[in-house]
Amino acid sequence: MNDKTRKELIWIAGVLVVLIGAAIGNVIYISMHNDNLAQNVDAHPTYPSNATIIRVDATQWSWAFIYANGTESVDTFNVTVGKPVVLVVTSIKGAEQFAVIHDLSIPKLDVQLYAIPGQNNSLSFTPTVVGSYYFECVEYCGLDHYEMRGMMNVVA
């Protein structure tokens, strides 16, 4: 093995160590935080038993948040600080329109899940700081896609 080949192999080994290390870290995170990643409800993901379950219906172009007691709010919703929240998201047909693919994202809380017609996706998160957080649709869904956004309030 000449000097040149040795240098090349050292570089490749270095890259391998960094990347495989990062990949292992990522797998460990996924296995520990299953409930924070978007999953199909049909796969029966497990969530904290005291969680507030909020059903989210996406239409062209608004978000409807429906609580277990039947109260509904559009493009805004309230959650309680420190209490786990489970979002169950799907896409439904508006008047004269199609049920298309949307994507609910709350960037500052690391929450993102696709709203897919005929499929319920869910994840859970726990807000820890009181305040307002913006959420938005991040999958292009037609004319007024950009207006499909709002504020989530974390209240005490």
Added chain:
Amino acid sequence: MFSFGSLFSLASIGLTGTNLNLLYISIILGIIGIVLFYFYFRIVPAKEYLHEEAEAAGYERSNEYVRDKLSDKPRELSWKIFLYDDSKSIGLRYIFTSILFLCIAGSFGVLMRVSLTEPSPTIIGPAQYNVLMTEHATLMIYMFVLGAALGLGFYLLPSHLKLKKDTMGVYTSFAYWIWLAGGLFILISRAALRWYFYPPLSLELTQVGGGEFAWLAVLGLELIFIGLMVASVSIIKIIAFDRSPDIKLNQMSLFTWSILFTVIMGVTSAPPLMVGLGMLFYDYFNPIFFITGTNTLLFTILFWFWGHPIVYMAVIPFFGIIYEILPKFTGSKVYSYNSGVWGLGLLLILSELVWGHHLLNSGLGIEWITFFTTMSFLVVIPSAITVFNFIATLWTAKSIRMTVPMLFVLNGIVDFIIGGITGVMQSFAPFNEQVHGTYWVTGHFHFIFIGITMGISFAAFYMLFPTFTGGRKYNVSLARWHFGLTALGSYIMAFAWSVGGFLGMPRAVAGYFGFFQGYQDASIIGGVIIGIAQVIFLYNIAVSWLKAPSTSTDNAFEQGNTGPTDSHSAELNKVPAVSGGK
């Protein structure tokens, strides 16, 4: 009883309104297309023209004439390229068409930027914005990127491989025309689908959905794929069977390898989406595949099986070009030929296994997320090998000449490192959850597309400029301004996007929350600077072309710098660089 009238009363089987018009227009377009192709291949005298030229030069067969007089010789831009059906002429067609579409799609991009000066749409309404967004992305990917990659392939391969035959010309010509027709279909469709074409949105044929003529874009994309398939098979045939027997596999230039890997990627990953588009088009008449809900995600899966490899097809050939340019201006060989080939080859294999990372938040399962995030880390290995190979070549060089193509290459390497790191960060599942669908992603791939795809295309264009123009030189100081402003604009734009996207600024929107305005305004400045730079580029081409020829058309870049035994190019490389060319 069958009557001609009943053929057209399709309303009885549920086809009405838009669907019926759609069917009629498709049939008419199909017939016009067939007639045009008939004229082009039978009545338009391409073959006769070539045959006459061959006879005048004393050849009985035009194939032999192409081989001896045309195949690996430099070619300049003239109307003859539309009449000759040899690889080099078709390469020129692809290259100049891709530049045309770069200008069209680029101006759409600048318009999009300018329309975002205010948080609410002002100059351009959301309907127009969505069309511009779709056309910018689709035309850039399918017309500019594929055009530049295939064009440089068809143009450079005959000389790199010292072609002994050139017999697929008619098919390749067909591929070019059908690719161009597809691009024009997309251009006139005014579709607002984003380049994803996700149903059910693409099935919503209204102003508020995918656009009334979205189906035309679906047809156009299918045509582009047919063109890509034919061209890819033609290139594989050129490399595998037509190259000179003197050139063994391990003596092929690195650019040849990169193009080979690119077209293999094309033929292996496009077919699922071609089928998907066929199903999508069928859904316009009889919605059974994607509109019923249970398998909406199927199209996204078929799409990304192609959608990820295409973005690697946008860098691999340009890595090959970098390998060809480096020896010319560093005066030394590429550091490791083997690492170059293996790096690009591994990139081909691994990049076909990461496409699922575009669907991480779609609820496809924890196993899906685990597999595709892990593969996304591993795909960096061959990219890193390639970049280290570039850096090692520069490191061990005795001297580096800072010509315009070399500036583009160096900037491209830096851009790729930045874009690569911001890209691999998204492989972390939690980070992906935060930035997926935001401008972070836009910033990531614009670093790479502007630095590598567009920048290296410009580098190759400047290298070949004297050849294209029959020995004219470009204005070096204008070219340096072009480089400098493109680089500056792209850094400002992509950096502003990356920071904004990190905070959650969503992409593909015609309006935004007011608190993102700073990032949007910064990116507008960057985008406009890039636009001005391209105007300088076009002006430079125009004025330089009007001057008298002052240099030879012989070109080391065209002959291949990385083929180990290529003595001809080794001699050419010793010639000092002429200012403004080669």
